[in-house]
Amino acid sequence: MAKVLCVLYDDPANGGYPTSYARDTIPTISRYPDGQTLPTPHAIDFKPGQLLGSVTGELGLRKYLEGQGHEFVVTSDKDGPNSEFEKHLHDAEIVISQPFWPAYLTAERIAKAPKLKMALTAGIGSDHVDLQAAMDKGLSVVEITYCNSNSVAEHIVMQMLSLVRNYIPSYKQVIDGGWNIADCVSRSYDIEGMHVGTVAAGRIGLRALRLLKPFDVHLHYFDRHRLPESVEKELNLTWHDSVESMVKVVDIVTINCPLHPETEHLFNDEMISKMKKGSYIVNTARGKICDRDAIARALKSGHLAGYAGDVWFPQPAPQDHPWRTMPNHGMTPHISGTSLSAQARYAAGVREVLECYFENRPIRNEYLVVKDGALAGVGAHSYSKGNATKGSEEAAKFKK
Ligand code: NDP
Numbered sequence: 001m002a003k004v005l006c007v008l009y010d011d012p013a014n015g016g017y018p019t020s021y022a023r024d025t026i027p028t029i030s031r032y033p034d035g036q037t038l039p040t041p042h043a044i045d046f047k048p049g050q051l052l053g054s055v056t057g058e059l060g061l062r063k064y065l066e067g068q069g070h071e072f073v074v075t076s077d078k079d080g081p082n083s084e085f086e087k088h089l090h091d092a093e094i095v096i097s098q099p100f101w102p103a104y105l106t107a108e109r110i111a112k113a114p115k116l117k118m119a120l121t122a123g124i125g126s127d128h129v130d131l132q133a134a135m136d137k138g139l140s141v142v143e144i145t146y147c148n149s150n151s152v153a154e155h156i157v158m159q160m161l162s163l164v165r166n167y168i169p170s171y172k173q174v175i176d177g178g179w180n181i182a183d184c185v186s187r188s189y190d191i192e193g194m195h196v197g198t199v200a201a202g203r204i205g206l207r208a209l210r211l212l213k214p215f216d217v218h219l220h221y222f223d224r225h226r227l228p229e230s231v232e233k234e235l236n237l238t239w240h241d242s243v244e245s246m247v248k249v250v251d252i253v254t255i256n257c258p259l260h261p262e263t264e265h266l267f268n269d270e271m272i273s274k275m276k277k278g279s280y281i282v283n284t285a286r287g288k289i290c291d292r293d294a295i296a297r298a299l300k301s302g303h304l305a306g307y308a309g310d311v312w313f314p315q316p317a318p319q320d321h322p323w324r325t326m327p328n329h330g331m332t333p334h335i336s337g338t339s340l341s342a343q344a345r346y347a348a349g350v351r352e353v354l355e356c357y358f359e360n361r362p363i364r365n366e367y368l369v370v371k372d373g374a375l376a377g378v379g380a381h382s383y384s385k386g387n388a389t390k391g392s393e394e395a396a397k398f399k400k
Contacts, residue, residue, distance in 0.1 A: 197220035198221045
């Protein structure tokens, strides 16, 4: 029987685990835009719309796993050598973790887990695992492709509009009892007519382009693989052969590539200096794709008019992380891919992967990142070899 070690974020601090919800149901969706089916487990033991990503929610897995005789450990205590996570690693066969509250699986931690066979990401983006070490040790790395891509695209549009229209300071006027309209509008513009570009046009990037089209903006993209001509025509897209070429001409950049050695610190001082003065960046991909201090500097100097997103490095972000206090930002904690709607999809996807694993059935190719010592499935398309977890031990600072 296997030990399954699952790291989830804490239950709500206000009021504890919910006993009722704002809405009774969530819409039923059967296929993703490219035709991929939603997860197909034999069964689920939760009600879609429930909070599943926190420790009490347990991704709805306890009944199933314990019913099969497996040991199931759930904790939010993930950072540092004395964490519950490290205490349980030595005999864990499967580690489950969500990118929102990542259990960093560094080479050192993988070395402490001789029985580990699979790192399963309840979500998309497995950069919290040292993929090179996983390849070297023959571990499988699996994620739930598409489960929250559309959720993130919605967040991108929300944050772009929030920045450009100066929504957050205007909301704050109301909360603070004010009515200074000039304060609100002296940084407020229409997005209509602006040039908007995405770094990567994968599932999230393409969805964001489609959602943005009705705003009558000019759409641009950079991706290593070009989209079909029919899609370029439909969305009137301008393709660029480099990130540099695109950032020179757009007003807003949205970043939608995975974090891997090729994309780490892509937006550094040099890249930002090539952007037009007064540009905005929305980064919901991974914090480390941007150089933390270069972003803070560019906001302070005014070269960037705004920065938003939900991804940080490390996570949780230490109290003194400069993005908490830099000017003109619209950051949230890492939430875009863990709406209650998304949780239902990735919890069902995790259940599907576990059923396949324990029944010796193949896991869907589109869920694979690493298998048999090499990048595979979505990993072979979207990642590069190497490791992007360096510095993750800083996450332990959050506790202090
Ligand atoms: P996809 O795999 O569908 O798309 C990723 C795209 O990135 C691919 O089109 C790939 O292009 C492109 N890409 C890879 N490397 C580069 C590079 N060096 N330069 C430019 N493009 C590159 O994944 P999704 O769109 O679903 O997700 C993308 C990322 O978003 C995830 O990896 C994750 O980090 C993040 N994410 C964040 C969430 C959140 O809650 N904030 C939730 C879900 C995902 P190609 O291979 O064609 O070159």
